[in-house]
Amino acid sequence: GEIDTEMGRQNDLTIMLTIDDEGKFLPGDIAKNPYEGMFYKKADKYITEDLIKANLLFKNERITHRFPYHDRCNTLLIQKAQNSWFVDLQSIKKQLLEKNENINWVPKHLKHGRFAKGIEQAPDWCISRNRFWATPMPVWESDDGDRIVISSIKQLEELSGKKVIDLHRPYIDEITITKNNKVYKRRSEVLDSWFEAGSMPYAQIHYPFENKEKFEKNFPGDYIVEYVGQVRAWFFFMHVMSTSLFNSNSFKNVISTGVMAGNDSRKMSKTYGNYTDPKEILKNVGGDTLRLYLMSSPLMVGENANFDDTELKNKSRNVLNPLWNSAKYFLIYANSNNWNAKNIEESNNILDLWIKIRLEQALWEFSQNIEKYQVPNAVRPIEEFCDDLSNWYVRRSRDRISQGNTKALSTLYSVLLKFSKGAAPLIPFITEKIYENLQKQSSNNALESVHLEYYPEVSKPSTQNNVVLKKMQMVRNIASVGNSIRKEHDLPIRQPLNTMYVLLSEELGSEYLNILKDELNIKNIVLTTKLQTAKNLVEKEEKNIKVVLDINISEELMLEGYLRDTMRDVQNLRKNAGLQVGEKINLVLQETPKNSQLLEKYQSEIKDKVDALTISLGNETRIEKV
Known part of the structure; x- marks a missing residue:
């Protein structure tokens, strides 16, 4: 042994x-x-x-x-x-270590850890095998030990005078060379399969016999990825071959992934039943979901992970579904309002400005991390943006969009289009579909695919834009505390409240306060440096934000809350009847004192919100399609 x-x-x-x-x-x-x-x-x-x-x-x-x-x-x-054939690694170890310094390793510790230590400890590389199946060694030898190393099919045909039909055994073994009255026969050894794998960068394009300019222009390769076991295998042998032949590293950037185990921490196995069939995943949750799940996982920085169906489905529920719903929401109201991309208008609405800045920030962080091959860090801003787009911008702009506000529709169109181009490398299928649908709104000659587009130009948000981002985040933090109080006191968001006091020394303009009022359904927001205490005033602090909320509900506020409940019920009736946006109805409300009050005070608002031509009182609440 x-x-x-x-x-x-x-x-x-x-x-x-x-x-x-x-x-x-x-x-x-x-x-x-x-x-x-x-x-x-x-x-x-x-x-x-x-x-x-x-x-x-x-x-x-x-x-x-x-x-x-x-x-x-x-x-x-x-x-x-x-007897075997070896590559003398000891004589080139210094070069191998020097060329390793040119490589960007992910995870970083592999560079001077497993890879460099592997070089230092490596014995000479035995490249010959004594078997039948493999690439035959191109060495012909005479009885007295003289050898000819063949460099091409052409050379072998010239020296042997025979046509080479097949380079594999047994055919290649039948070819002999006669030279200087000596007969040369091929040595019986074949090459180690890693010799071929290590030759991939040039062998795949038949260099040096073809594509010489192409190879020299693109070598060393920009990027390669494989699991961590290849650090001492494929990556190592490519590095040896390229250093020996070209005095160069074989690749510039490498991601070495971890190993995915089953959901019970054991290796994936049909017998154990500890993973979901990939075909079922692609069929039921889609390729983009799987890409998001894997690319945001520790696998992409060399760590091991267990397969998690719940986390996989969360990517669809929390990221892709909200994104798709945002795109669908745009398309519904762009079509119902006959909006076209030729009608694009710039907007100074703070929400419109914010979402554009937010998109620029997300795509800039995404591209910066992708350039560094830090894939999980690149995925994070894309996922966060999808949440911001759906759960803040679209939700807070819902009325403007549904009413056909040209500036709101223009903003959402521009954001979705730029996002589809920027996020296409990460989630190629959903961005392709969004791009395809958006181009139907465009009067320009669109490209066939988002993947044919140039990557959008993005930059780091300016100081001024960062102020907008900071203030909007402040608004959202305040809203979070206010909603927390509502939840604790069982006050649904449909129920208007009168006043909330916020302990805040810095200014928030009226455009931000109006967003906060709408989000919390509160009539007045007061910024103060000293909070009041009184009956019906509830104080709460979260994330260094302290607020006091007046939870007293007057009769007038009660009626407004009832108005919202009623409109929600009517919208459910429309939905159950299969009515589309824009289809008109006649509305009948059950005759009650409260409904009489509603009609007296809010009839115009109700008509506008539920697309009603007429509103009357009757025995029961119902709708009639016009």
């Missing part, structure tokens, strides 16, 4: 070639070998007897120990000394 051989080297023992490829003893060099032609295991008995006769046996007993075997046919294996 390997340990015995190494010990023999240290003690200057001769390394003897004792058995052939069939495991049978070879003839002796000096004298006759009494075990010649005998299978090595059958010889155990006779060797033991001879040692006893010669009084050389120290001890003879049977012990249980591990033994190598072929896992497919359970055949015992033995290591044997044989």
